[in-house]
Each structure stands twice: as C-alpha cells, then as structure tokens.
Amino acid sequence: MEKARAHMKSVELMAKQERQILEMEALMREVDRDIAICAEMSGNKRLFLEELEYVSEN
Numbered sequence: 001m002e003k004a005r006a007h008m009k010s011v012e013l014m015a016k017q018e019r020q021i022l023e024m025e026a027l028m029r030e031v032d033r034d035i036a037i038c039a040e041m042s043g044n045k046r047l048f049l050e051e052l053e054y055v056s057e058n
Helices: 002-042 045-057
Strands: none
Touching: 002 045
16 A cells, blocks of 8 residues: 555656646747847847747757
8 A cells, every 4th residue: 555655656746747847848948939039139140040940840
C-alpha cells in the first residue's frame, strides 16, 4: 500500500513538472514574439527575421 502511494506521488510530481515545462515553453514563445516586435519597431531587420524564423519553427 505504501509503495502504491509513493508511486502515485511520483506520478503526480511528474505531471506537475510536465505542466511547468509546457508553461515555460509558452512563456518563451511569448518573449520571442515580443523580441521580434521590438526588433521590427526599432528597424533591426536581421534580429526581427531571426526571431520570426525561430518563433515559426517552434
């Protein structure tokens, strides 16, 4: 019974970590979009194109 509880706790922790990873990836995409917008507004076409390419790949 104790092993089953430990296993369930482990599964819950892994699921929580997976959710955190997905949330972090979403935040990173938002940051990349913001960088692309700022680069475009500042006229930095090279950075804009690099960020746009990165965002579209991911």
